[in-house]
Every structure is written in C-alpha cells, then in structure tokens.
Amino acid sequence: MVLSLIGILVYLAVIISLGLAIHWLIRTVNRRFRLYMNVRRIIWLLAGYGLLLLIATVIAYAVSPEITAELEIPYAELEKEYQAFYQAVHEGDIEAIKAYSNMEKHWEFPYTDKQLTVTNGENEHVAGRILVERKQVNDGLIEASVYRSRSVTTSKGAYTIDFSDEIPLFDLELADGTLSMSKSEKIELTYATFKKEFTINQFTGEGGRGFGSATFWGEHVLYLQIPKDLELDSQYFDVIDVENRQKQVGE
Amino acid sequence: MMSLIKPSLAQIVKTLYVYKLKAYLGSLATLLILQLLAILFSRGMVASSTSGMNDLYINVAFYSADLVLVFTFVWAFITSLLITTKVNRFPDFTFVTNRLSSNLANIFYIFTVSMLAGSSAMLCSHLVKMSIHFFSSRQVIGSQLALPFPELLLGVVATSLYVLLFGAVGYFIGMLVQMHPLLPLFLGGSFLALFVGAGIGTDLLENIYEFFFYEASLLIFAGKVSISVVLLFLGATLLSSRMEVRS
Numbered sequence: 001m002v003l004s005l006i007g008i009l010v011y012l013a014v015i016i017s018l019g020l021a022i023h024w025l026i027r028t029v030n031r032r033f034r035l036y037m038n039v040r041r042i043i044w045l046l047a048g049y050g051l052l053l054l055i056a057t058v059i060a061y062a063v064s065p066e067i068t069a070e071l072e073i074p075y076a077e078l079e080k081e082y083q084a085f086y087q088a089v090h091e092g093d094i095e096a097i098k099a100y101s102n103m104e105k106h107w108e109f110p111y112t113d114k115q116l117t118v119t120n121g122e123n124e125h126v127a128g129r130i131l132v133e134r135k136q137v138n139d140g141l142i143e144a145s146v147y148r149s150r151s152v153t154t155s156k157g158a159y160t161i162d163f164s165d166e167i168p169l170f171d172l173e174l175a176d177g178t179l180s181m182s183k184s185e186k187i188e189l190t191y192a193t194f195k196k197e198f199t200i201n202q203f204t205g206e207g208g209r210g211f212g213s214a215t216f217w218g219e220h221v222l223y224l225q226i227p228k229d230l231e232l233d234s235q236y237f238d239v240i241d242v243e244n245r246q247k248q249v250g251e
Numbered sequence: 252m253m254s255l256i257k258p259s260l261a262q263i264v265k266t267l268y269v270y271k272l273k274a275y276l277g278s279l280a281t282l283l284i285l286q287l288l289a290i291l292f293s294r295g296m297v298a299s300s301t302s303g304m305n306d307l308y309i310n311v312a313f314y315s316a317d318l319v320l321v322f323t324f325v326w327a328f329i330t331s332l333l334i335t336t337k338v339n340r341f342p343d344f345t346f347v348t349n350r351l352s353s354n355l356a357n358i359f360y361i362f363t364v365s366m367l368a369g370s371s372a373m374l375c376s377h378l379v380k381m382s383i384h385f386f387s388s389r390q391v392i393g394s395q396l397a398l399p400f401p402e403l404l405l406g407v408v409a410t411s412l413y414v415l416l417f418g419a420v421g422y423f424i425g426m427l428v429q430m431h432p433l434l435p436l437f438l439g440g441s442f443l444a445l446f447v448g449a450g451i452g453t454d455l456l457e458n459i460y461e462f463f464f465y466e467a468s469l470l471i472f473a474g475k476v477s478i479s480v481v482l483l484f485l486g487a488t489l490l491s492s493r494m495e496v497r498s
Contacts, residue, residue, distance in 0.1 A: 197406055
C-alpha cells in the first residue's frame with residue numbers, strides 16, 4: 001500500500017514536472033513563433049514535417065525485410081537443453097556433453113613429465129570444471145578440447161538470438177609443467193530491438209515485451225585426455241574422471 | 252454596427268473553427284518540436300534488459316515511440332487547457348458568437364488536432380526505429396522495423412482517441428479553473444487529502460487508469476473514450492455558460 005502510494009506520488013510528480021516543462025515550452029514557442037513566423041511559414045513547416053513522417057514510413061516498409069529474421073526456438077526447448085547439458089557436465093557424461101554442444105577447439109601437447117598443473121589463468125568465462133579421461137597408454141600426448149553449449153538470449157515474441165560466436169574462446173598454453181588458459185576479457189554485447197507502442201499492445205494482448213526475457217549462457221567445458229600415469233593437480237577446477245564418473249575435487 | 256442578417260449557428264461555428272485553426276497554428280508547431288524532442292529522448296531513454304555472467308554482459312535495448320505518445324498526451328492536455336484562458340477566449344467575441352458556438356468551435360478544433368497529433372505520434376514510431384536502425388552502433392535483432400500495417404492503423408486510431416481524451420480532460424479542467432481560480436486548488440487539496448489520508452485517491456486513479464489502459468477491445472475502448480469525452484465537453488460547456496459574460 002505504502003509502496004504503491006509512493007510509486008503513484010513519484011509518477012504524479014514526474015507527470016506534473018513534464019506538464020510544467022511542456023507548458024513552458026508551448027508558451028515560449030508560441031511567443032517566438034508569433035515574432036518570427038507568419039501563418040504561411042508555419043504551414044510549410046508542418047507540411048514538411050508531415051512529409052518527413054510519411055517518407056520515414058515508406059522507407060521503413062521498404063527496408064524492413066532486410067532485418068534478420070528471428071530464430072524460432074521455443075523457450076521450453078532451450079530450458080530443457082540447458083538442464084540436460086548441465087546434468088551431463090555434472091555427471092561427466094562426455095557423450096551427452098557432445099550431443100548438446102560443439103567442439104570449438106582442439107589442442108595436442110607432447111608431454112612426458114610425471115605431473116601436470118592446470119590453472120584457469122584468471123579466465124572468468126570458463127566454468128569451473130575439467131573432464132579428464134585417462135588413456136590406456138602412456139603415449140606422451142595431452143589432448144585438450146573445449147566444448148561449448150550455445151548462448152542464447154530470448155524475449156517472448158520479440159527476439160531470439162544465438163550469440164555464442166560473440167564470446168571469444170580462450171587459448172591454452174603449456175609451459176613449465178603448467179597448462180594454463182589465456183586471460184579473459186570483459187565482454188559487453190549490446191543489441192537493439194523494436195517494441196510496439198503501448199497503444200498497440202493494449203489491444204493485441206502482447207503486453208510488455210522485454211519482460212519475460214531470458215538469457216541462457218553457454219558453458220565452456222575443458223575435456224582433457226591425458227597419458228595413463230600422469231598426475232594431475234588443479235586447485236581451480238573440479239576434476240571429473242570421465243571413465244569412473246567420480247568427482248574428485250581438486251585441492 | 253448592426254446586421255440584419257442573423258447567421259446560423261453552423262455558420263458561426265465554422266467561421267470560428269477556421270479562425271482557431273489559423274490562430275492556434277503555433278500550438279501545432281509546438282507539437283512538432285515536442286515530438287522531435289521526444290524522438291531524440293527515445294534514443295536514450297529506453298527500457299532494456301541486461302544479463303550478466305562472470306565477465307560477460309548482454310544488454311538488449313527496446314526502442315519505441317512510447318515517449319512521443321506520452322509527450323503528445325501532455326501536449327493535448329495543456330493545449331486544451333490554454334484554449335480556455337481569457338487570452339484565447341476573448342478574441343471569439345470579435346465574431347458574432349455566444350458560449351455555445353465558441354465551445355463547439357473549440358471542441359471541433361480539439362477533435363481535429365487530436366486526430367493530427369495522434370496520427371503523427373504513431374508515425375514517429377518509424378522515425379525512432381529508423382534512427383536506431385541506421386544511426387546506432389547496436390545490432391538490431393528480432394523485430395521488424397515497420398509495424399504490420401493493420402497494427403499501424405490500430406495504433407493511429409487508439410493513440411488519436413487517447414489524445415482526444417487528454418484534450419477533453421484538459422478542456423474541462425481549464426473551464427473549471429476559469430470558474431474560480433481557487434477552485435482547482437480546493438479540488439486538488441481535497442483530492443490530495445483523500446489520496447494521502449484514506450488511499451481513496453490511489454484507488455480512484457488506479458481504477459481510472461485500468462478503465463482505459465487495460466481495455467483490451469478497441470471497440471469498447473472507443474466507446475468508453477467517446478462517452479467520457481462527450482461528458483467532459485458537456486460539463487465544460489455547462490461550466491462556461493455559468494461564467495460571466497465578457498467584463
């Protein structure tokens with residue numbers, strides 16, 4: 001009750017201030033126009049404005065189809081996909097992970113030492129999980145792949161966009177017994193979309209678009225295939241042994 | 252000088268109406284400036300949805316001509332209110348006129364400019380969106396630049412009706428103010444007392460708001476606006492007939 005009262009008072013204050021500002025503008029413009037503009041000039045000005053609006057409308061209809069058609073992915077489907085992916089990562093089910101994501105990059109590092117440390121190198125984009133699979137042999141080769149689920153932002157009836165490719169992938173570097181990821185950058189993606197005016201939404205029942213929007217952030221998963229007897233040390237990640245499907249939390 | 256020909260009411264109203272269209276042209280010029288200002292503000296003041304995870308942020312800004320519509324409503328309210336002031340009322344008496352013909356001409360004038368203002372406000376939608384489409388660094392996603400034509404028509408009708416409603420409210424309040432300068436203070440005071448005291452004002456405002464803004468059928472909405480506008484104009488005409496003749 002109190003909140004709604006404050007809300008309405010603020011609303012009223014804004015409307016009244018806007019009203020006063022417009023009132024001042026109307027009086028000032030009227031005075032100025034009387035001084036500098038005669039009726040004929042004002043009519044020309046208004047006709048010009050009308051023409052501008054009409055031309056804008058014609059151009060809008062002419063160029064409209066150029067805008068990328070929206071992807072149609074039902075919200076429920078996206079939600080299901082993300083839950084399935086999250087569960088697959090949690091359980092270390094590499095086959096399920098592959099089904100819900102793409103392998104974006106693959107590295108091979110020849111390595112014969114006994115121990116390997118993995119750090120995320122302050123990379124904030126990478127989820128805190130490494131899936132590790134021990135090979136049957138000591139072949140002196142570390143194979144690393146990064147799997148990424150798609151990143152989608154959606155708003156009911158307004159837009160759906162897959163922005164996975166906008167997020168840069170990290171790089172891997174192996175030096176002095178440490179496998180580290182390149183440092184992440186702060187990424188800010190900005191998009192624009194068009195909303196129908198409220199006097200239209202009121203009757204078409206579309207309601208406020210932009211409400212009910214959701215963003216599904218794709219997750220990066222590092223999948224390592226390491227020689228049979230290599231000891232792994234990682235204090236940044238939960239290490240999931242793919243073969244045994246047992247989570248071993250790194251110290 | 253006395254004239255032997257008694258002009259009909261329709262003739263007087265027509266003459267007055269034409270006179271007003273010319274005399275108040277400045278207010279249409281103000282509308283133009285206001286709408287252009289609102290278009291400019293619309294580029295900056297937008298609803299947006301932001302989402303972030305770790306060092307990643309995504310921001311989607313929603314652009315529309317909603318602000319142009321609001322500015323136009325306020326313009327209609329104030330313009331109609333200003334019509335009732337003495338400065339604008341007295342020149343009517345240079346014509347052979349009475350309260351009724353003066354009011355009728357005002358009503359026709361408000362109706363005409365409401366239709367113009369409503370249509371132009373809706374057409375501004377494309378100007379706002381094109382300014383983003385062509386002159387913004389943001390990538391446009393999803394929705395189409397142009398409104399589907401039937402929706403554009405719907406928007407023009409609904410917006411014009413809203414502008415007319417705000418104009419009628421402004422005209423009625425203007426006449427109320429002309430009755431006695433202290434009357435609006437008294438009404439405003441008692442409204443605020445009710446508002447803060449018992450929350451009745453809040454409910455009343457909410458009810459009025461819902462009555463118009465939550466109406467999902469255009470036909471019923473048009474009916475509601477028409478009845479309200481007729482009542483407001485009738486009220487204003489009755490109020491003005493109680494006023495003293497020009498002193």
